Amino acid sequence: MTRSTSITWPDRMRNQASLPILSATEPSPAMVTAESWRMSPALFGALVVAGLATLAAVVFRRPDVLLLAVPFIGYVAWAAGTRPSTRPAVAVRVGTRTLFERQQTDLVVEITDAEKRISMVTVVQPPAGWLEVMPVSGAVNDQLVGSQTLTLTLRARRWGVFDVSPVSIALMSQLAAWRLPLIETSGTRIKVLPARDDFEAVNAVPRPAGLVGFHTARRPGDSGELAGVRQFQAGDRLKRINWRVSSRMPELHVNSTWSERDTEVQIWIDSREDLGWSGGVDNSSSSLDIAVRAAAAVAEHYLRQGDRVSLVDLGAGRRTVGSGSGRQHLRKILDVLVDAAANRAESVRRAPIRPGSLVIMLSPLLYVTAAGQLVEVVQRGSSAIVIDTLPGGLTDPARHAAAGSGDPELAALAWRLRLTGRMATVLELAELGVPLVSWSGPGSLDEVLRDVSRIAAAPRIRR
Amino acid sequence: MGIAQIRSRAGISLRSASRSQYLLRAGIMAAGALALALTVAQPWPMPWLAGVVALVALIMTAIAPDQLGGPIFSGAVVASWLLRGSGELPVALLAVAASLLVLQLACALAGTAPPSVPLSTAAVGAWLPPAAIMLAGSTVSWLLLRLLGSLQIPSALPLTVLGLLIIPLGAWLLLRHAIRRP
Numbered sequence: 001m002t003r004s005t006s007i008t009w010p011d012r013m014r015n016q017a018s019l020p021i022l023s024a025t026e027p028s029p030a031m032v033t034a035e036s037w038r039m040s041p042a043l044f045g046a047l048v049v050a051g052l053a054t055l056a057a058v059v060f061r062r063p064d065v066l067l068l069a070v071p072f073i074g075y076v077a078w079a080a081g082t083r084p085s086t087r088p089a090v091a092v093r094v095g096t097r098t099l100f101e102r103q104q105t106d107l108v109v110e111i112t113d114a115e116k117r118i119s120m121v122t123v124v125q126p127p128a129g130w131l132e133v134m135p136v137s138g139a140v141n142d143q144l145v146g147s148q149t150l151t152l153t154l155r156a157r158r159w160g161v162f163d164v165s166p167v168s169i170a171l172m173s174q175l176a177a178w179r180l181p182l183i184e185t186s187g188t189r190i191k192v193l194p195a196r197d198d199f200e201a202v203n204a205v206p207r208p209a210g211l212v213g214f215h216t217a218r219r220p221g222d223s224g225e226l227a228g229v230r231q232f233q234a235g236d237r238l239k240r241i242n243w244r245v246s247s248r249m250p251e252l253h254v255n256s257t258w259s260e261r262d263t264e265v266q267i268w269i270d271s272r273e274d275l276g277w278s279g280g281v282d283n284s285s286s287s288l289d290i291a292v293r294a295a296a297a298v299a300e301h302y303l304r305q306g307d308r309v310s311l312v313d314l315g316a317g318r319r320t321v322g323s324g325s326g327r328q329h330l331r332k333i334l335d336v337l338v339d340a341a342a343n344r345a346e347s348v349r350r351a352p353i354r355p356g357s358l359v360i361m362l363s364p365l366l367y368v369t370a371a372g373q374l375v376e377v378v379q380r381g382s383s384a385i386v387i388d389t390l391p392g393g394l395t396d397p398a399r400h401a402a403a404g405s406g407d408p409e410l411a412a413l414a415w416r417l418r419l420t421g422r423m424a425t426v427l428e429l430a431e432l433g434v435p436l437v438s439w440s441g442p443g444s445l446d447e448v449l450r451d452v453s454r455i456a457a458a459p460r461i462r463r
Numbered sequence: 464m465g466i467a468q469i470r471s472r473a474g475i476s477l478r479s480a481s482r483s484q485y486l487l488r489a490g491i492m493a494a495g496a497l498a499l500a501l502t503v504a505q506p507w508p509m510p511w512l513a514g515v516v517a518l519v520a521l522i523m524t525a526i527a528p529d530q531l532g533g534p535i536f537s538g539a540v541v542a543s544w545l546l547r548g549s550g551e552l553p554v555a556l557l558a559v560a561a562s563l564l565v566l567q568l569a570c571a572l573a574g575t576a577p578p579s580v581p582l583s584t585a586a587v588g589a590w591l592p593p594a595a596i597m598l599a600g601s602t603v604s605w606l607l608l609r610l611l612g613s614l615q616i617p618s619a620l621p622l623t624v625l626g627l628l629i630i631p632l633g634a635w636l637l638l639r640h641a642i643r644r645p
Contacts, residue, residue, distance in 0.1 A: 040571065040574065041529055041530065041531065041574065042529075042533070042567065042570055042571035042574060043571075044534075045531060045533055045534030045537075045567075045570075046534070046567055047633055048534055048538075049534050049537045049538055049541065050629065050633060051629075051630060051633040051634070052538070052541075053541045054625065054629045054630055054633075055630060056541075056545050057625075058625070058630075060545065061550075062544075062545060062548070062550050063550065063552060063608045063611070063612070064544055064548050064550055064551065064552055064556055065541060065544055065545050065548070066604075066608070066625065067552065067556055067557070067560055067601070067604055067605055067608060068537075068540070068541045068544060068556070068559065068560050068563065069541070070560060070600060070601045070604045070605075071560055071561070071563055071564035071567060071597055071598075071600075071601055072537070072563070072567065073629055074564075074596070074597035074600045074601070075564075075567055075568075075597065076632075076633065077632075078593055078596075078597070080632070119586070119589060120575050120583075120586050122575060122576045122577075122580065124577060124580075135581075137481060137577070137579040137580045137581065138579070139576065139577055139579070139580040140580070141575065141576040141580050141581070141582055141583050141586065142583045142585065142586060143583055143585040143586035143588075143589055170575070170576075172575050174589075174593065175568065175571055175590060175593055176571040176572060176574060176575045177571070
């Protein structure tokens with residue numbers, strides 16, 4: 001025997017009617033078939049008090065007791081006269097399921113009550129991972145007169161894929177005397193792509209290799225980039241004749257230009273460990289946060305330049321994006337990046353290296369194998385740059401130990417040993433001629449790109 | 464539900480409560496305290512057991528307004544008047560009835576949303592007209608009952624008539640809506 005429905009917040013009954021969350025593009029919102037209206041605990045209590053007090057007043061002939069029952073009789077009478085008898089139409093829509101960090105989407109709940117007897121509505125959305133629900137309480141409560149639209153906002157605070165819990169909707173009649181069982185929608189999944197920091201780099205790549213592109217190559221060819229003025233040769237186009245120079249010289253002279261090429265940029269992301277504390281896009285970043293956001297920014301920059309970009313996740317072999325270009329390819333890379341997670345168990349992937357490509361590795365450099373792979377890159381004649389993703393606060397062993405659990409002295413010692421190993425890796429990279437830079441957004445790679453390009457352009461002795 | 468679980472839920476409920484929910488709970492405490500004080504202030508002694516039950520129920524109601532603490536408190540106050548009252552209709556009785564009405568409505572309102580959610584002012588405002596009507600009904604009832612008393616009409620007759628109207632209505636509501644059919 002169930003006397004009344006009591007909503008226990010925030011635990012929600014799971015066996016209620018569910019309705020799908022619809023995207024804004026889907027045409028017709030689903031109509032909820034709500035179950036019958038039930039007494040609230042308030043009405044049940046009022047009914048019991050009113051009944052017993054009235055009975056006692058009649059039996060014992062006590063008008064004073066009857067007067068105490070009058071408010072409860074009034075409440076019950078009001079409830080009896082305002083009981084809803086129809087089912088409201090409820091539709092829930094979520095704006096978009098793919099966001100960038102800092103972006104937000106609206107979760108809109110529309111309720112239509114033709115009978116106009118529903119008085120209050122409360123919509124509850126529990127927080128979902130790094131999706132922040134606004135208002136902060138995760139719920140909105142409002143009056144319902146005929147129809148009402150309530151909006152909750154989900155704001156993305158960190159990249160990733162998040163399962164959004166079902167929305168709970170509570171509907172109540174006047175004076176909260178009658179209520180429907182909680183209506184729960186089905187959950188949905190929202191993908192949050194990493195925020196691409198404003199990243200710009202000099203238009204320099206070490207070894208431009210393709211047929212077309214934006215980078216000035218070291219070889220002469222057709223483009224607008226002036227290489228110099230030289231004597232006319234057979235095969236030169238007449239439009240390239242420099243008449244001003246030719247008029248002062250005995251022979252014809254032509255303008256020579258550099259060719260413009262693209263290059264292949266390989267982004268290696270070292271996801272074997274996620275160090276540091278992630279506080280969302282506007283707070284502190286872990287090593288994986290830095291790596292993912294930097295990889296997204298670098299990929300976008302080079303793809304915008306018309307280069308070919310590939311992505312290799314050293315921690316997980318399955319997360320790889322082949323070489324490609326264009327906006328669709330950027331989306332592919334971002335889709336793979338949002339799945340990045342610390343994965344120490346898997347064997348380290350051996351990344352394919354193409355000669356002449358520019359390899360940008362994002363790593364906290366706590367594994368010796370990372371440096372080992374770069375040896376092969378350099379030996380194959382490619383250029384490599386390492387972006388250090390270790391958060392700044394972790395370079396101090398004492399601070400790292402204080403943040404962890406267990407014996408702080410032992411933790412500090414262990415961390416100091418790891419940092420010593422990291423220093424050895426850094427020295428090894430320096431011997432190989434691989435530059436190491438910290439990620440700091442725009443211009444992070446400018447200096448090293450110029451250096452690498454200069455080294456690549458320097459004359460070499462063939463053995 | 465164990466005591467530890469109840470304490471934990473009560474703690475969460477109070478710690479996370481919004482300002483409007485705090486105000487509602489304060490209203491519940493104030494209304495309950497007024498009803499208790501007026502009952503205690505009567506010339507007859509209040510039954511100690513009813514007093515203890517009422518006090519505990521009032522605290523329970525302030526912590527978890529959507530549970531049965533409110534009806535238990537009201538029941539304890541009514542029982543006190545029934546057991547020790549003289550059957551007279553002082554102004555204090557009307558004030559107790561009004562306090563019980565405020566407590567009942569505040570409990571119902573508090574149960575409409577989780578404790579952390581601020582209640583909509585418009586929604587709360589919509590409760591005022593029915594509350595005023597019920598309060599006016601209580602006052603009219605008090606005046607009528609006093610009038611009947613002053614006219615020396617035996618109280619058994621009108622009470623029986625009212626009982627014959629109200630008790631079947633309550634029973635019908637219980638049977639119709641509260642008891643679930645298989």
